[in-house]
């Protein structure tokens with residue numbers, strides 16, 4: 001078991017870091033064994049910064065500069081299967097190129113942590129931020145955590161390793177940060193000492209498995225205890241493998257919260273209940289649901305609206321996979337109209353990825369609030385406080401008229 | 416099961432040595448009767464020199480050996496995808512390096528072997544292979560070449576020879592099987608400036624095992640191209656598999672040689688043909704009996720046989736020149 005000295009007074013240092021740098025710094029403190037990665041905007045700063053740590057001997061990490069993201073993910077799976085704590089980072093086209101391997105990573109139960117600096121997908125080519133890239137990977141069996149700012153990016157990386165490597169989970173984790181808005185924006189970030197991070201993250205503990213000889217051995221590629229990993233499974237076994245992954249996802253719901261709470265005690269920083277973060281939602285009549293950095297803007301908008309007497313609230317979805325359906329349902333129980341803010345499209349799907357999940361979750365709610373979708377910010381299109389105010393005023397009308405004209409709406413779009 | 420240390424003494428690969436060495440690729444796998452690659456894998460695993468991790472690309476040999484809950488592998492083994500054998504090896508090597516530094520690996524050294532078929536090497540796996548050898552990871556990449564995508568039902572690959580009928584290059588009334596010749600994969604690997612590149616066939620098994628051992632002994636990447644007939648895909652008699660691996664050498668369709676630090680050297684079976692050119696057999700001796708070439712033995716397609724003979728001769732001449740030039 002990991003030994004954690006959580007009640008110590010932890011001193012923290014204030015650093016000026018952008019989101020990418022905050023991630024590189026956190027990875028450095030997590031004593032990661034192997035990083036295998038390929039550069040792509042807006043993730044590049046992570047791999048560049050980490051390369052500096054390697055070049056200056058500040059880390060023991062083996063850094064594999066692969067020739068593609070596909071190979072990066074394959075190398076990560078193999079490294080993790082060999083017992084190494086493994087990290088990578090990507091975005092957009094790079095993440096799409098990894099697609100095949102993402103399923104292999106989760107299917108092989110390799111607890112890799114990957115930062116995704118969320119960016120739009122081609123075509124047309126666009127290097128700016130939206131969440132199309134990781135939302136398109138939502139069924140690949142990875143845990144998805146999305147952060148609001150650089151501080152949370154830093155804090156979430158440590159938690160991600162603990163969650164991924166937890167014996168009840170053993171799944172890979174994506175930490176999503178909005179491209180440019182978080183990845184490239186300089187912020188004040190409180191960082192823990194190397195020592196307290198080391199104590200918090202601990203060493204990677206491998207699960208034990210039973211060999212055909214009846215021996216209990218650590219789950220890794222080891223000439224002393226040969227094991228066949230990544231086999232073929234026919235219809236007589238494949239299904240059970242997949243069912244086990246779903247069970248691990250369920251377990252993750254609890255583990256994500258436990259790890260978050262433990263980290264909160266250590267650092268003094270918390271993000272809602274780790275799955276969702278509520279902002280003035282208790283008595284809210286109208287609410288939006290955001291993933292990522294937009295929540296920051298919306299919080300300001302809510303303060304202004306509240307001053308005008310509007311009962312506005314926000315639910316920020318921090319954990320998208322596993323989807324915290326019960327928590328979302330409960331948090332929205334007393335709201336009359338809800339706008340889901342989707343920073344990606346699900347073409348032909350009547351709304352974005354988050355919208356599908358939220359409406360699905362609300363199907364069993366007793367109060368049945370109106371749930372409407374707003375697609376925003378694609379390809380880095382700016383979404384201003386004014387735009388969000390408009391969304392809240394739409395919600396007000398929907399709640400008042402008890403009628404919703406359009407299921408899916410677009411924010412700040414020429415039509 | 417495995418020695419803890421790397422064997423350093425000269426290994427003679429006598430029949431007795433081989434018989435006494437525990438199997439790495441165990442019986443019970445689902446390969447067809449007379450399968451060339453299965454023979455190759457079994458023999459290759461007899462040449463390991465100590466603790467070894469194996470990784471393998473998707474393909475016939477991966478599928479026949481790892482059907483859960485069974486396995487033919489008595490060595491630690493990893494499969495991730497079709498195009499990833501070399502990338503897997505990079506990840507394993509990187510992990511072993513750092514874990515050794517941190518004192519988390521007991522063995523003083525662990526060898527890494529990556530197996531892939533011609534599909535996983537010439538075609539979809541070429542980028543990962545090129546990247547991994549450029550980065551200089553310490554592993555031996557073994558291409559078992561059965562000249563087609565056999566696992567998916569005998570489709571053409573970049574390693575399928577001119578004129579061979581496959582299910583995506585069928586012999587039709589207009590087209591005589593595959594219209595392009597085999598990609599010179601060994602030259603491509605030599606061009607990466609590897610310390611050790613070699614070709615082998617299981618007919619000359621001692622030569623093959625020695626080459627495996629040499630590839631493992633090199634510090635850094637090494638590449639071994641092994642000829643491995645597939646009776647299913649070649650429409651050939653299962654009992655003739657080994658014979659074809661001999662005829663391929665004697666016809667110079669598949670010469671056996673080594674390239675050590677850029678220096679080409681013919682291995683004995685091919686060297687004997689160089690010394691006594693009259694021993695070189697016409698390619699028809701090799702082609703006949705293989706159902707994939709049956710359509711060539713018609714007046715209509717005679718020109719394809721002629722072209723194949725010419726290309727084979729040209730490549731053989733080129734190879735000999737390289738031997739001369741780098742001597």
Ligand SMILES: Cc1ncc(C[n+]2csc(CCOP(=O)(O)OP(=O)(O)O)c2C)c(N)n1
Nearest residue numbers: 474475497532533534535563564565566567
């Ligand atoms: C990305 C991807 N594309 C296609 C396939 C289907 N596929 C599996 S094995 C194979 C051919 C393997 O050919 P080769 O590497 O020559 O090995 P062999 O089966 O001949 O031993 C193909 C096309 C796959 N598994 N993955």
Ligand code: SF4
Nearest residue numbers: 446447450475645647
């Ligand atoms: S199809 Fe060919 S390569 Fe595959 S198992 Fe059968 S004989 Fe071997």
Ligand SMILES: [Mg+2]
Nearest residue numbers: 532533563564
């Ligand atoms: Mg093949």
